[in-house]
Amino acid sequence: MSFPAATPPSRLLMGPGPSQIHPQVLSALAAPTVGHLDPVFLRIMDELQSMLREVFGTTNPMTMAVSGTGSAGMETCVVNLVEPGDRVLCCVNGVFGGRMAEVAERAGAEVTRIERPFGEVFTAEEVREAVQRVRPKITGIVHAETSTGAWQPLQEISDVVHEADSLLLVDCVTSLGGVPVEVDKLGIDAAYSGTQKCLSCPPGLAPVTFGPRALEVMDRRTHKVCSWYLDIGLLRNYWGSNRAYHHTAPINMNYALHEALRLVLDEGLEQRYARHALHHRALRAGLAAMGIQYSGNPQYCLPMLNSVLIPEGADDAQVRSQLLQEFGIEIGGGLGPMKGRVWRIGLMGETARSSNVLLFLSALQQCLLRQGISLPAASATAAASVIYLES
Amino acid sequence: MSFPAATPPSRLLMGPGPSQIHPQVLSALAAPTVGHLDPVFLRIMDELQSMLREVFGTTNPMTMAVSGTGSAGMETCVVNLVEPGDRVLCCVNGVFGGRMAEVAERAGAEVTRIERPFGEVFTAEEVREAVQRVRPKITGIVHAETSTGAWQPLQEISDVVHEADSLLLVDCVTSLGGVPVEVDKLGIDAAYSGTQKCLSCPPGLAPVTFGPRALEVMDRRTHKVCSWYLDIGLLRNYWGSNRAYHHTAPINMNYALHEALRLVLDEGLEQRYARHALHHRALRAGLAAMGIQYSGNPQYCLPMLNSVLIPEGADDAQVRSQLLQEFGIEIGGGLGPMKGRVWRIGLMGETARSSNVLLFLSALQQCLLRQGISLPAASATAAASVIYLES
Numbered sequence: 001m002s003f004p005a006a007t008p009p010s011r012l013l014m015g016p017g018p019s020q021i022h023p024q025v026l027s028a029l030a031a032p033t034v035g036h037l038d039p040v041f042l043r044i045m046d047e048l049q050s051m052l053r054e055v056f057g058t059t060n061p062m063t064m065a066v067s068g069t070g071s072a073g074m075e076t077c078v079v080n081l082v083e084p085g086d087r088v089l090c091c092v093n094g095v096f097g098g099r100m101a102e103v104a105e106r107a108g109a110e111v112t113r114i115e116r117p118f119g120e121v122f123t124a125e126e127v128r129e130a131v132q133r134v135r136p137k138i139t140g141i142v143h144a145e146t147s148t149g150a151w152q153p154l155q156e157i158s159d160v161v162h163e164a165d166s167l168l169l170v171d172c173v174t175s176l177g178g179v180p181v182e183v184d185k186l187g188i189d190a191a192y193s194g195t196q197k198c199l200s201c202p203p204g205l206a207p208v209t210f211g212p213r214a215l216e217v218m219d220r221r222t223h224k225v226c227s228w229y230l231d232i233g234l235l236r237n238y239w240g241s242n243r244a245y246h247h248t249a250p251i252n253m254n255y256a257l258h259e260a261l262r263l264v265l266d267e268g269l270e271q272r273y274a275r276h277a278l279h280h281r282a283l284r285a286g287l288a289a290m291g292i293q294y295s296g297n298p299q300y301c302l303p304m305l306n307s308v309l310i311p312e313g314a315d316d317a318q319v320r321s322q323l324l325q326e327f328g329i330e331i332g333g334g335l336g337p338m339k340g341r342v343w344r345i346g347l348m349g350e351t352a353r354s355s356n357v358l359l360f361l362s363a364l365q366q367c368l369l370r371q372g373i374s375l376p377a378a379s380a381t382a383a384a385s386v387i388y389l390e391s
Numbered sequence: 392m393s394f395p396a397a398t399p400p401s402r403l404l405m406g407p408g409p410s411q412i413h414p415q416v417l418s419a420l421a422a423p424t425v426g427h428l429d430p431v432f433l434r435i436m437d438e439l440q441s442m443l444r445e446v447f448g449t450t451n452p453m454t455m456a457v458s459g460t461g462s463a464g465m466e467t468c469v470v471n472l473v474e475p476g477d478r479v480l481c482c483v484n485g486v487f488g489g490r491m492a493e494v495a496e497r498a499g500a501e502v503t504r505i506e507r508p509f510g511e512v513f514t515a516e517e518v519r520e521a522v523q524r525v526r527p528k529i530t531g532i533v534h535a536e537t538s539t540g541a542w543q544p545l546q547e548i549s550d551v552v553h554e555a556d557s558l559l560l561v562d563c564v565t566s567l568g569g570v571p572v573e574v575d576k577l578g579i580d581a582a583y584s585g586t587q588k589c590l591s592c593p594p595g596l597a598p599v600t601f602g603p604r605a606l607e608v609m610d611r612r613t614h615k616v617c618s619w620y621l622d623i624g625l626l627r628n629y630w631g632s633n634r635a636y637h638h639t640a641p642i643n644m645n646y647a648l649h650e651a652l653r654l655v656l657d658e659g660l661e662q663r664y665a666r667h668a669l670h671h672r673a674l675r676a677g678l679a680a681m682g683i684q685y686s687g688n689p690q691y692c693l694p695m696l697n698s699v700l701i702p703e704g705a706d707d708a709q710v711r712s713q714l715l716q717e718f719g720i721e722i723g724g725g726l727g728p729m730k731g732r733v734w735r736i737g738l739m740g741e742t743a744r745s746s747n748v749l750l751f752l753s754a755l756q757q758c759l760l761r762q763g764i765s766l767p768a769a770s771a772t773a774a775a776s777v778i779y780l781e782s
Contacts, residue, residue, distance in 0.1 A: 001441070001442075001445055001656060002442065002652075002653045002656035002657050003438040003441075003442065003649075003653060005415075005419070005650065005653065006419065006422070006431075006435050006438070006646055006649050006650070007422070008422045008423050008424075008425050008431055008432070008435070008646065009423065009425070009431060010423045011423065011424075011425050011426065011429065013424065013425075013426060015426055017639060018424050018425075018426060018427070018639065018642060021423070021424050024396075026421040026422075026423070026424075026643075027421060028396070028397065029420050029421050029643060030417040030418060030420050030421035031397070031398070031399045031417075032399050032400065032401045032402065032412070032417075033399075033402075033404065033409050033412050033417075033587075033593045033594075034399050034400070034402050034404075034409075034721070035402065035404060035406055035409060035721045036409070036594070038402065038715070038721065039715075040397075040399055040400060041399070043397075044397050044399070047394040047397070050392070050394075051392075051393065051394065054392055067459055067460055067463070067595070068458055068459045068463065068620060069458055069638050069639050069640070069641060070638070070639065071619070071620050071637075071638040071639075072458070072459065072620050072638075074620075075618060075619060075620045079618075099619070102619055103619045103620075105615075106615050106616070106617050106618065106619055107617065108617075194639065196424075196639055202424045202641065202642055202643040202644075203424075203427070203639040203640065203641050203642055204458070204595055204641030204643070204644055224496075224497050225497070226497050226498065226499075226617045226618075227466060227497065227617075227618060228462070228466060228490070228493055228494045228497055229459060229462050229463050229465075229466045229494075245726070246462075247460050247461070247462040247463075248408060248409065248460050248461065248462075248585065248587055248594040249460070249594065250460060250593065250594050250595030250641075250644070251409060251593055251594055251595075252417075252420060252593040252595070252647075253593075253595055253641070253644065255397055255399065256643075258394075258397050259396065259397070261393075262393045262394060262396065265392060265393035266393050324429070324430075330425070330426045330429065335636070
């Protein structure tokens, strides 16, 4: 009782991730599997760690790829830093801030949430007030909220968190590789990401990094980490110089991430950030020409995750289904309270290319017109093209 | 600061996993990534679940692939079944039984270990005595101990565990796809496996299955599962009919597992088990001709994991390194107390082929002769060939 071979189609992935994958990354994924203690693989791990440090903007030795997806990276950071009864402050302005709080509670933390409406960001003052009131061991915040497209400034918040002698834990799932994530400069103590966003690698690994203060806290633990699989104390023996067996690493996924990081660094981080910004401006201009508005505070919109209000009269599911079935384009729907209210349009990594932006704008226009939505006369693609011509 | 592209060599993987990967599986891995809620991917998930049920020998609806490696599968089963203070009985006769106990303790269980020497198996009587004394909520045992090559009979043990009203949790990491794993027939309540053993897929996913009694226990939980990432209550909404977003599944790894399962079922389970048994007999005959002995009880030796005593005078590390560097063959060293005492020779999935057995025997003979080890005059490959000629 077997099935025919699966033949997944080529999609244009313009949702909240996974993003487009470079053909070299797919080729790397299919390279011959070697053993997890093979000297060849150990060298790949070394290089991968070195490239990850560069992208994270850190010299942290404990920078590695967790053998799970972004949420496993979140859980790794939380369960290794939290001991039962620890106070944790979570800044919640979207689904992923809420998830961090949930993960911390399950790890036994006494969690205090501060909240901002979806699409807004936190001010340093708000965080200062909370850390001084709560005196948390850890303060968690999301750099790039995938559910809202909000881009959280971090420098001042890092300062107030450290003034209160708290550790700063940052969700960089969607930001890493798309906007600067300067772990050392900002004083971030622990951060996690995913491979399927701006690194343009298939999902399956979670880059994480831990600074010296975070390692100190782990070294002083009196309880074992509740997860054996994600225990950094054990993982350090495999990803550190010992290279002692812990679990069998996802070999081929690590090949793919190695190749994806090579492409990121070959492009250059500054150039990559500029490319994300450019295509965001073009997309925004094109959407504006169609009368489509962003859902969040325009001052804090991420370039790679564009959360826009669904135009009145448009059928959410039908538009997304038409985009997928007729044009092969995937965009994301709203998450949580944003369900049915927004579309999330990703411009992550390889997806951030002008041909993708122009095709998407044309396709969306056609879908909306077909639903009888009246659009402004201005051409969306012409508006986007103006941005490209000016760049 | 990038690096040259990684170019992993073709190895012959004859260790304790990963095993050889069929080219079709590597091709599937490199198919275009689609979204985790794409209808195409949802169909792949459905088919994958259906094929996994077949290989596990179960009709359990809750049969799926956890987004992590085999140890994440172990942790998934344990943390979903265990609540703080629950009594768990772990049968420890190798590294992986010990790991299960460790994972259960971290999940808050009150763990009782019963032990057998490495390489031995448990009798139903031993387990009966323990379950009646401990009255555990869960009894965990390893079907195929990857650290020793011991093959644990399960039918009678399942009976005594259920008589004591305990749930039977079985580690099938190395057995699945290589020897029969009859979940329903044996009454196994929960089982986990890995992809990189007898399924011959790269590492990165962990097949798991939960029977009705296990689901009931989960439904009656009063504490949240300590892991959010591995919470079956949440995962059921994604792998069940709701298909609600939980985390971004490792899309391409699921393609690969889909293809690997297709190959398993196209070959036929009985034929596959017979193939593993045949090549095991040939390897055993060849090793015997060289005077090499198995480390465990000969009555309970697994076909796919051959743990043999390192011949006196042979340098463990040097032989393994020569096999790897000169012949491209990986075998495994000993784990835990077996380190330096045994080699672990895998015949898992695609690795179980006569050309691999014959090449390995010749290569090992050469390595040992080069170290000045005196070997019996009989030819190892001739002894293996006799088995093939008789089959």
